[in-house]
Amino acid sequence: MRLSRYFMPILKENPKEAEIVSHRLMLRAGMIRQQSQGIYSWLPLGKRVLDKVNAIIRDEQNRAGAIELSMPTLQSAELWQESGRYDAYGKEMLRIKDRQDRPMLYGPTNEEMVTDIFRSSVKSYKDLPLNLYHIQLKFRDEIRPRFGTMRSREFMMKDAYSFDLTREGAEHSYNKMFAAYLRTFDRLGLRAIPMRADTGPIGGKLSHEFIILADTGESEVFCHKDFVDFDIPGAHTDFDSVEGLQAIFDKWTSLYAATSEMHDEAAFNAVPEGGRLSARGIEVGHIFYFGTKYSEPMGAKVQGPDGKEHFVHMGSYGIGPTRLVPAIIEASHDDNGIIWPASVAPFDIVVINMKAGDQACDDTCELIYAALTKAGKDVLYDDTDDRAGTKFATADLIGVPVQIIAGPRAVANGEVEVKDRKTGARETMTIEAAINRFVA
Numbered sequence: 001m002r003l004s005r006y007f008m009p010i011l012k013e014n015p016k017e018a019e020i021v022s023h024r025l026m027l028r029a030g031m032i033r034q035q036s037q038g039i040y041s042w043l044p045l046g047k048r049v050l051d052k053v054n055a056i057i058r059d060e061q062n063r064a065g066a067i068e069l070s071m072p073t074l075q076s077a078e079l080w081q082e083s084g085r086y087d088a089y090g091k092e093m094l095r096i097k098d099r100q101d102r103p104m105l106y107g108p109t110n111e112e113m114v115t116d117i118f119r120s121s122v123k124s125y126k127d128l129p130l131n132l133y134h135i136q137l138k139f140r141d142e143i144r145p146r147f148g149t150m151r152s153r154e155f156m157m158k159d160a161y162s163f164d165l166t167r168e169g170a171e172h173s174y175n176k177m178f179a180a181y182l183r184t185f186d187r188l189g190l191r192a193i194p195m196r197a198d199t200g201p202i203g204g205k206l207s208h209e210f211i212i213l214a215d216t217g218e219s220e221v222f223c224h225k226d227f228v229d230f231d232i233p234g235a236h237t238d239f240d241s242v243e244g245l246q247a248i249f250d251k252w253t254s255l256y257a258a259t260s261e262m263h264d265e266a267a268f269n270a271v272p273e274g275g276r277l278s279a280r281g282i283e284v285g286h287i288f289y290f291g292t293k294y295s296e297p298m299g300a301k302v303q304g305p306d307g308k309e310h311f312v313h314m315g316s317y318g319i320g321p322t323r324l325v326p327a328i329i330e331a332s333h334d335d336n337g338i339i340w341p342a343s344v345a346p347f348d349i350v351v352i353n354m355k356a357g358d359q360a361c362d363d364t365c366e367l368i369y370a371a372l373t374k375a376g377k378d379v380l381y382d383d384t385d386d387r388a389g390t391k392f393a394t395a396d397l398i399g400v401p402v403q404i405i406a407g408p409r410a411v412a413n414g415e416v417e418v419k420d421r422k423t424g425a426r427e428t429m430t431i432e433a434a435i436n437r438f439v440a
């Protein structure tokens, strides 16, 4: 992508409305724009990061055996009257009437709709287990939307829904998502700790929130320090192994970890003092087992091996991609801007032409840009005629992991500089060596 032809509206000033660093940097880097309170556009740079986050989420959902579908944002109120949540959900639900005066709503979550899809076609235990997910916009009329897309009214959610014949089966489905979440957040460059959590309007008894420790987090959390160094399940984890996944769940729940709603002061104080961590955190995922809470009122049942009908046991599993992007920034930035983990960076490499219009600089940059693009890298080429200082500041701000800098003096020697955004380390090397380093 040539920057001269791209749309990346950088802000020079710090936006006054932004209270936390991630919100400030997302606005300054031209990633998002607020359209009305708690409702955002994702501009091209932001959209690239969001897409990369979603690709990792999708990859790990698929690995764990979940199946993607797509459900609408607008739902009929009837479904919610069946489950009994239409009135219970309260003011957070945006209620709308269509031209026939039929009550509709902008979905805050999809338990009812997915249960409806399930009951319309699944009739036998032989079709279980089943886990269906989608990545979709949701709307919750939050009383206090804030911190940009961290807590917005319209936000994106990956929500998965599992269906099993028995409670034991549902626990295995829960464990699959539990392990998939550990892997997902790790690939996003984050350390998320599963904590016992309150179930709120979703319901059920068994629930974990996945929390990233951050001073700006909205949740107060309490956990054992050792979680910070626990091993993440590997890529070859067998998601069909009941014992294997139970062992992962048991290990990751063996030490104290709870959000403030579930906090047990006495149990926490039993942790040796050096191991106690009381901190603030960002909830990036939340999983629930709620048994037959929706399948009973909505009549979602299957024939079991005993020939009788059984209400299915369900769970739901949420991740917030539009919250994850600022959460990653909270965890990874410095005074100059964002430092993206390579897995979600909007571009892999930025090529900086320090003197656009200078033939040697232009030729060198074009050569590098073409070679790296051909090798499958996402490359941003800063071919604008801004001052070199502005270009460096922009490259640091938008956090691309590698900068290749071509200035007249180095280029005259057949050389460029390669800078690592995270460490700041710079290396001068031949143009060929710079290309070869990234074309493995």
Ligand code: 5CA
Pocket (backbone or CB within 6 Å): 108, 109, 110, 111, 140, 142, 149, 150, 151, 152, 153, 155, 156, 157, 158, 159, 160, 202, 283, 284, 285, 286, 287, 288, 316, 317, 318, 319, 320, 321, 322, 323
């Ligand atoms: N149906 C269940 C799980 S699929 C559910 O709705 N769970 S939730 O309410 O906990 O939301 C799931 C995830 O969505 C949260 O962990 C969070 O990452 C994200 N999320 C929830 N509310 C917001 C919001 N207002 N802004 C941004 N992300 C949000």
